[in-house]
Structures are given as structure tokens and as C-alpha cells.
Amino acid sequence: MMKVLLCITLLLVAAPAYAMHISEGILPLPWAVGWFALAVPFVALGIRQLNSLAREDLSIKPLVGLMAAVVFIISCMPVPVPTAGTCSHPCGTGMAAILLGPWISSLIAAVALLLQALFLSHGGLSTWGANIFSMGVIGSLAGYLTFKGLRAMGAPLALAAFFAGLQADWATYLATSVELASGIRGSEPFLPLLEKILIAFVPTQLPLGILEGAMTAGMVVLLYRKRPDILVRMRVIEPGEVKAHG
Numbered sequence: 001m002m003k004v005l006l007c008i009t010l011l012l013v014a015a016p017a018y019a020m021h022i023s024e025g026i027l028p029l030p031w032a033v034g035w036f037a038l039a040v041p042f043v044a045l046g047i048r049q050l051n052s053l054a055r056e057d058l059s060i061k062p063l064v065g066l067m068a069a070v071v072f073i074i075s076c077m078p079v080p081v082p083t084a085g086t087c088s089h090p091c092g093t094g095m096a097a098i099l100l101g102p103w104i105s106s107l108i109a110a111v112a113l114l115l116q117a118l119f120l121s122h123g124g125l126s127t128w129g130a131n132i133f134s135m136g137v138i139g140s141l142a143g144y145l146t147f148k149g150l151r152a153m154g155a156p157l158a159l160a161a162f163f164a165g166l167q168a169d170w171a172t173y174l175a176t177s178v179e180l181a182s183g184i185r186g187s188e189p190f191l192p193l194l195e196k197i198l199i200a201f202v203p204t205q206l207p208l209g210i211l212e213g214a215m216t217a218g219m220v221v222l223l224y225r226k227r228p229d230i231l232v233r234m235r236v237i238e239p240g241e242v243k244a245h246g
Contacts, residue, residue, distance in 0.1 A: 021075075021089075021113065021131040022176060024124025027183040035179060036129025039110070042137045046107025053104075063230070064104060067096045071105075072112040074215075075135070076120065088204035090212045091135050094143030094168030095219055098161060099234050102140040109136030130183075134175035143168030143216075157224060157237065158217045165216025169209040173201050 027035070053060045074092035096105035110132045116122035123131050147164035151157075181194035223231055228242045 021116070021123030021135070022127040022179060024117075024126055026124075026180070027127050027130055029126070031179075031183040032126045032130060034129075035127075035133050039106075039129045039132040039137060042103060042106045043110045043132065045103040046105070046110075049101065049103050050107060057233070059233075063234075064100060064108065067092075067100060067105075068108045068111055071096055071108050072115060074212075075109075075112060076116065076122065088173070088201060088208055090208055090215070091139050091169055091172050092212075093135060093139040093172070094147075094161075094165035094212065094216045097140040097144035097168065098147050098164055098216070098220060098236060099230075102137075102144040105140035105144070106132065106136035109140065130176075130179045134179060135172045138175040139168040139172035142171030157241075158221050161220035162213040162217035164213075166209045166213030168216075169212040170205065173205045174198070177201065 050060070050064060071092035074090045077089050091109075093105050093109055096108050100108070110128075113123055113128060113131050113135065117125050117128055143164040146167040147160045150160035150163060155163075177194055177197040180197050181190055185193045220231075220236075224237070228237065231237045232239050232242060
């Protein structure tokens, strides 16, 4: 009930003053179609993996629903970047990728982005594929690989989660910058335009990345303290880690 009320509140208070993600109409049609074609296989992988996990564990779907709500709400916090034709915002895909893997996280991002485009005027339908690819695919992969890599090197859970959230955020905006520079450059050279867009994001995205890293670490640590069974079930930690620290 609380989730429904929260979503209704967001729908009522969200003003269309700024378009979040890459705005509707920013990308030429060939680029929009191309990014959509790149994003679709990853979303399909997410659907396939979700169905496979749901057959083995009935509790997976409520967890996916909860993470979808988290990603939806977190990525509904825009910080306008007028010079880049888009907005900065936290993503939430780092946390989703840690718990559920990058493919289901890509699916979650796709659903959140579609709802935002349809009901909140954030992003757009024509740029849905590009936004999925940057936030859902690239962001999720960056967060997942960072977390797994740091844990394999013996990093503490909180530290690995912090850098996973940070890298998911920054990778999303690197990918978004590439998409924007590719689509709007016209006859202008690609690299100088990419540099300008990246610089435009720096004042907002550097601190937002650090904030998202701290938020991701906090959520993982909270789960470890309150519901370590979820982390064990999703293979985020080993059962022996709970015994060692519990």
C-alpha cells in the first residue's frame, strides 16, 4: 500500500519542467533505432533469467518488484544539465546488479524508464533504447563487474558495494555522453563534442556518483545486518561470511 501511495505522489508532484535521461527527440531516428536494437537482447536475457530463477525460487519476483520500485524512485531525482540536453540523476542499477545480476537489472531499468517516459515525461519513447543501454546495460554491467572484481580481491562488502554504485553511476553518464555526441554531432568531430558533454556533466555527476556509492553501500550493509539470508540466496556473500560476522 505504501508503495502505491508513494508512486501516486510521485505522479502528482512530478512537473514536466525538465526531461530526464536523454530527452524525447534529441536523437535522430537512425541512432534511436540503433540503440534500441542494441538494448533489446539484454532485456530479453533479463526476462529469460527472471523466468528461470522464478521457477526455482518463488520469492525472487517480490525481490525484483522491490528493486524495480527502488530504481524507479531513485532515478526520479533529476538535476538539470542544460548544456547537455539532459539531466543528471542517481540510477540505482548498481544495487540491482549486485543483488540480481546485470541482466535482470537491465530489465528493471527498462521497466522504470518506460514508466517514467509514459507518465512523468522523463526521457522519451524514441530514446527509450538509448536510455536502457546507458543506464540499464552499461550501468548494471559496470556495477556488477566492479563488485565481483573487488570481492574476488578480498575487499570488504561495504567497500565493494560503494565502488559498484559509483562505477554504475559514472559509467551510465559516460555511455549517455557517447550516445549524445554520436547522435547530435552532425558534421562536428566526435571527440571534441564528447569532451564538451562530459565536462558539462562533471559538476553534477561527480558528487552524485559518490552519493550513489554511499547509498549502495548503505543498502547492502543494511541487508547484511537485517536479512543476510537474502544476500546468501542471491550469492552476494557466502554462508560462512554470515557465521563469521553474525
